[in-house]
Amino acid sequence: EVQLVQSGAEVKKPGESLRISCKGSGYSFNTYWINWVRLLPGKGLEWMGRIDPSASVTNYNPSLQGLFTISVDTSITTAYLQWHNLKASDTGIYYCARRLTSSGAIYLDSWGQGTLVTVSS
Amino acid sequence: DIQMTQSPSSLSASAGDRVTITCRASQTIRTYLNWYQQKPGKAPKLLIYGASSLQSGVPSRFSGSGSGTDFTLTINSLQPEDSAIYYCLHTYSNPWTFGQGTKVETK
DSSP: OOEEEEOOOEEEOTTOOEEEEEEEESSOGGGSOEEEEEEOTTSOEEEEEEEETTTTEEEEOTTTTTSOEEEEEGGGTEEEEEESSOOGGGOEEEEEEEEEEETTEEEEEEEOOOEEEEEOO | OOOEEEEOSEEEEOTTOOEEEEEEESSOOTTOEEEEEEOTTSOOEEEEETTTEEOTTSOTTEEEEEETTEEEEEESSOOGGGOEEEEEEEOSSSSOEEOOOEEEEEO
């Protein structure tokens, strides 16, 4: 069974650093890109970026580039989302998801359970 | 960036009704359009991929259609458990963008 298990909820202060994780199991981790999607309070879903675990190649949403970093450790089949300077506006739920492709389709099929990040002074 | 305009933003329908949600892309995205269902406190769940392919395990009352710029998600015979927010997502080019979401309530 494909599973993506994310790290637990975090409470941080503005300006602090944070790294959350997403551990994949039940499939060939290196084969499928991992994406990060966020849900901010009162807003809809927003695609943040993705990483190819086999080469650590990343693509970011240009409107969000520079605000966080996506990385991976294939030895432990885990992807990461990291901030170095959190802001209150980063408060939200963060999801990782696996990307699949088939003829004429690219989609996110399996999702982590979400990590709630709260940034408050 | 390709903008996805989803409508309506919310709807309320009775159990057994047919419900239609639309998504319009600001430029062609061929069939690179997916539909997701999200319930409170849960991760999004894939319903439809490639505009019209039903994800394994999803009830057949859900269906998708469209190509190019105009897409539709249809729920035939709405069930109480279908109350959720529905999002479209295009995956044609970077950055991927979601529609604003449609909140579906079952009366």
